[in-house]
Amino acid sequence: DAGVIQSPRHEVTEMGQEVTLRCKPISGHDYLFWYRQTMMRGLELLIYFNNNVPIDDSGMPEDRFSAKMPNASFSTLKIQPSEPRDSAVYFCASSDGQGDGYTFGSGTRLTVV
Amino acid sequence: KQEVTQIPAALSVPEGENLVLNCSFTDSAIYNLQWFRQDPGKGLTSLLLIQSSQREQTSGRLNASLDKSSGRSTLYIAASQPGDSATYLCANNTDKLIFGTGTRLQVFP
Numbered sequence: 001d002a003g004v005i006q007s008p009r010h011e012v013t014e015m016g017q018e019v020t021l022r023c024k025p026i027s028g029h030d031y032l033f034w035y036r037q038t039m040m041r042g043l044e045l046l047i048y049f050n051n052n053v054p055i056d057d058s059g060m061p062e063d064r065f066s067a068k069m070p071n072a073s074f075s076t077l078k079i080q081p082s083e084p085r086d087s088a089v090y091f092c093a094s095s096d097g098q099g100d101g102y103t104f105g106s107g108t109r110l111t112v113v
Numbered sequence: 114k115q116e117v118t119q120i121p122a123a124l125s126v127p128e129g130e131n132l133v134l135n136c137s138f139t140d141s142a143i144y145n146l147q148w149f150r151q152d153p154g155k156g157l158t159s160l161l162l163i164q165s166s167q168r169e170q171t172s173g174r175l176n177a178s179l180d181k182s183s184g185r186s187t188l189y190i191a192a193s194q195p196g197d198s199a200t201y202l203c204a205n206n207t208d209k210l211i212f213g214t215g216t217r218l219q220v221f222p
Contacts, residue, residue: 033209043202043212056209091156093210101147101162102210106155 004105006092012111018080021108024073025094033102034067034077035091043091049075050097082112115140117205117213125219130193134216136203138184145206146179146186150199151215157202161188193220 005024013019025032033048047057052069060067064083069075079086093104116139126132136146145164149157161170161177163186169178174191186203200217204210 042214045209045211048209093157101145101159102204102206103159104149104157 004092004094004103006090006105006108008108009106010109010111012113013082015083015112016081017112018078019082019086019110019112021077021090021092021110023075023077023092023105025075025092026096026103027073029094029096029103030072031095031097032069032075033093033095034075035093035104037089037091037107046077079110082110084112086110087112115205115207115211117203117211119201119203119213119216121216122214123217123219125221126193128194128220128222130220132190132193132218134188134190134201134203134218136186136188136213138205138211140184140205140207144208146177147204147206147210148175148177148186148188149202149204151202152199160201190218193218195220195222 007022030051034046035043036046037043044059046059047067048055049069065079067077087110089107089109091104091107093102095102118137120135147162148160150160151157161172163170163177163179176189179186198219200215202215203213
């Protein structure tokens with residue numbers, strides 16, 4: 001398995017633009033997580049899915065953020081409109097929920113100017 | 114709210130030293146405990162996973178222990194090397210991973 005795959009690796013966008021981050025979890029993993037990492041706040045859980053259903057979105061900062069998981073092999077995190085304070089590294093992770101731990105993707109570094 | 118604290122926040126040592134990194138939780142209802150390494154500008158690499166029924170795990174020069182009663186985990190690094198320089202994160206896994214603040218380690222030659 002190629003692991004958790006995220007795209008793009010880097011994204012630079014202007015304030016007000018829509019940004020879409022993508023994630024392909026490990027095949028067979030039923031859980032998918034979106035995290036955001038900043039120097040000030042460390043790693044924060046934004047939302048997670050189980051069997052494609054959002055379970056906990058309490059970490060989503062505001063209505064500008066939305067996440068979807070249309071099928072077991074794909075998820076998106078969308079920010080619309082983007083703001084400079086959204087600049088961070090966004091990680092996707094997946095897990096089989098059976099105690100074998102989490103696997104993280106390489107992250108998407110988002111810069112909003 | 115679950116909080117995870119890591120001590121020390123930063124550590125700089127000469128190579129060859131044996132190191133101890135600490136992790137503590139406000140909620141001792143730990144399911145699994147996972148230690149990660151993060152190199153600057155990179156993603157997270159899983160180092161060790163201690164499942165709820167276990168007390169420790171070992172991989173090479175790394176050993177992680179878990180004391181559920183006190184809500185603490187310790188990562189031991191034996192004979193540290195410059196290549197061990199990175200940020201080390203622990204995470205408590207209940208229904209989701211809650212990360213600690215990390216320990217930034219620098220091992221100099």
